[in-house]
Amino acid sequence: GLASTRTYPLNSSFRPSYNMAVNMVDQVGREKARELLEQSFAQFQADRAVVGMARQIHKADDALEGYRESASCHLGDFMEYAALRRELSDVEASGSRKRRAADRAEVVESLVGLKVGDVINVPAGRWAGLAVVLDPGTAEAEAPRPMVLTANRHARRLALVDFPTPVEPLLRMRVPKTFSSRNPQARRDLASALRDRAEGIAWRRDTAYRPGNGGSVDADPRIAEIRAKIKAHPCHQCPDRESHARWAERYLKLERDTQTQRSRIEQRTNTVARQLDRVNEVLDELGYLDGDTVTPDGRRLQRIYSELDLLVSECLRRGVWKGLAPADLAAVLSGMTFETRNADDAPAPRFPNRRTLEVSETMSTLCADLQLLEREHRVKFLRKPDFGFAQAAHDWVLGSSLDDALHLTELAAGDFVRSMKQLIDLVAQVAQATDDDALRSTARKALDGLRRGVIEY
């Protein structure tokens, strides 16, 4: 089966890469590859969540049948009637959600307009009543938090919950520039001034808010239509209507939940096959696959297991590394195995010479083009090459000491050895995969230079 020639790690983040896709198509063709992937993945997941979900769905199916029976009505199709009622409550709920959002927007707008010295009626909460604004607190435009002094001398920062309705400044008063809310005397003086100024105005006036005021959100026209359908339905006249309706509600709710579960299972098993389709599309477009046939370029890709397999393959196909010296080849290839830690703080990579710098630029541009293609097909495997190891790889091939290499890379010895071994893997793959005899011989020379001292293996 699938695992016969190579073991593919199956886990929740499993994605078929380019190399794997081309190998699978080669082995079994793309239809079968798709099937196999779906099966192995479903099986893998069967050990986990899917079994539980499937069991729940099975139970739900039994319950649904019972509910439907209990809801049956001699006057007509009660489920149809219940669906209409459900639709009505959905439409109404979405209307009131919109209304609430509109109300909130109105409140925020009124708060954003507040200025120091505005006297307002705080409509709700512990500090409801007359207050003067000390600081509008509009740093956060989405949710202003005005600081106020109440008529009872409390200085408080309020929040949106204190404003179920918009506020309107009743009048304006002067707040001394030197006012400090921590000074009790100052609070007393300002509160007293506030009470004086507000005397005679109906400051506890009725601010009862009428939702929909100003008609910013209209009632959904569907509401009247659905109501009419409900009234006209034969089941509407049944004396047992509300009793039927309770069962029907249960039915509809459970049906919805079950549907969600079902599509969750399907999605889980399908993603991996869909991903394979997309990867194959990219391979089609680049000419690595032709239907179920692997092209000569595809054959080359089959031999590259690097994380950046596709980029390596494209570089080989375009002869990007032609004519490089062994140490220079090691330098540019390191860009595809090495990844700088804390890349944001890292200094710009150093290159041994002009030629390697130019080749690195060609590779980066090529990678960007491929990433564009990936985006078109909604896959994402490639990352930009990282040449932070280029100088060290180059110097190592030419015989530099471990001390120098560690100093240059600022790596711990273990990290240096690991980076080197990854590079050696890739250089060996390039030697194997290329049809260019000169490049193969260069790669082998580079390998000889790389495998020495602590790196020997």
Ligand SMILES: [Zn+2]
């Ligand atoms: Zn009935």
